[in-house]
Amino acid sequence: MTGFLSPDEIALGDRFVADQWLILPVEDADALARIRDRTAALAAGHLGMPLPNDPQHFLDRIGDRVGPARLNDLRLAVIQGLNAESWFRTSYHALARRALSTVVGNELAMQRTVGLSVQLPGDDSSLLPLHCDVWDGDSPYEVVLWLPLVDCLRTKSMCILPPAANARACAGLKGFADRTVDDLFASVEQDLVWLDVPYGHFLLFSQNLLHGNRVNLEPATRWSMNCRFKSLFSPYADKRLGEFFEPITLRAATRLGLDFRFPDGFHD
Ligand SMILES: O=C(O)CCC(=O)C(=O)O
Ligand SMILES: [Fe+2]
Numbered sequence: 001m002t003g004f005l006s007p008d009e010i011a012l013g014d015r016f017v018a019d020q021w022l023i024l025p026v027e028d029a030d031a032l033a034r035i036r037d038r039t040a041a042l043a044a045g046h047l048g049m050p051l052p053n054d055p056q057h058f059l060d061r062i063g064d065r066v067g068p069a070r071l072n073d074l075r076l077a078v079i080q081g082l083n084a085e086s087w088f089r090t091s092y093h094a095l096a097r098r099a100l101s102t103v104v105g106n107e108l109a110m111q112r113t114v115g116l117s118v119q120l121p122g123d124d125s126s127l128l129p130l131h132c133d134v135w136d137g138d139s140p141y142e143v144v145l146w147l148p149l150v151d152c153l154r155t156k157s158m159c160i161l162p163p164a165a166n167a168r169a170c171a172g173l174k175g176f177a178d179r180t181v182d183d184l185f186a187s188v189e190q191d192l193v194w195l196d197v198p199y200g201h202f203l204l205f206s207q208n209l210l211h212g213n214r215v216n217l218e219p220a221t222r223w224s225m226n227c228r229f230k231s232l233f234s235p236y237a238d239k240r241l242g243e244f245f246e247p248i249t250l251r252a253a254t255r256l257g258l259d260f261r262f263p264d265g266f267h268d
Pocket of ligand 1 (some may be wrong): 207212
């Protein structure tokens with residue numbers, strides 16, 4: 001050791017500060033398979049179909065069985081079913097436990113419900129135009145753990161604006177006050193990076209950077225999850241501890257500290 005952090009921690013931390021996103025292999029392959037398989041089972045159940053033999057293929061090809069009109073009901077049934085599973089959030093955290101500990105901290109708050117995004121090829125009904133969550137009630141201390149359940153490449157994935165281009169776009173944002181988000185997209189399009197995240201990997205990104213998605217031009221459907229994490233004692237914005245976030249990795253000294261009371265009359 002040459003410092004307070006290990007060389008690996010310094011390297012990963014410096015990489016995250018520089019790029020503000022990371023794509024790494026999941027740390028718990030069984031947890032990923034369990035999440036993917038339960039997702040496929042819930043989707044099949046909602047559609048009145050038997051359990052699929054090949055869950056990933058089934059998810060990729062869901063557009064053969066459901067169109068845009070019924071997609072949101074399917075999405076809600078699946079994510080509500082997953083969030084109701086006692087193991088779901090611990091498994092989700094296990095996918096990136098070490099990376100989160102290094103990048104965010106070892107006392108974490110986690111979003112109480114994980115989100116799910118399903119995007120059929122060619123469907124423009126559930127897009128998220130370019131945005132920074134931090135402009136709309138999220139704390140700048142949050143990161144998003146984004147998980148593909150199928151290979152998410154090119155427009156089947158999401159895009160993000162790298163830090164230098166993001167800083168330029170933010171500096172010029174005043175000029176967009178009376179223009180549309182499509183104008184903003186066009187002005188940064190050449191600098192946007194489409195994040196290729198194959199199944200078996202996660203993406204961890206800062207929602208302080210502009211990001212979003214467009215119509216999925218790939219032949220298969222995108223299935224991805226997202227969940228926010230932050231250091232428990234970092235500042236909160238509109239998304240509050242206890243409402244939106246929940247402590248997940250309280251350490252012993254903190255538990256003692258939170259329970260501590262001065263004896264009656266001590267300050268009198
Ligand atoms: O999944 C996407 O395309 C965008 C996700 C997003 O905006 C977020 O998780 O903050
Ligand atoms: Fe976002």
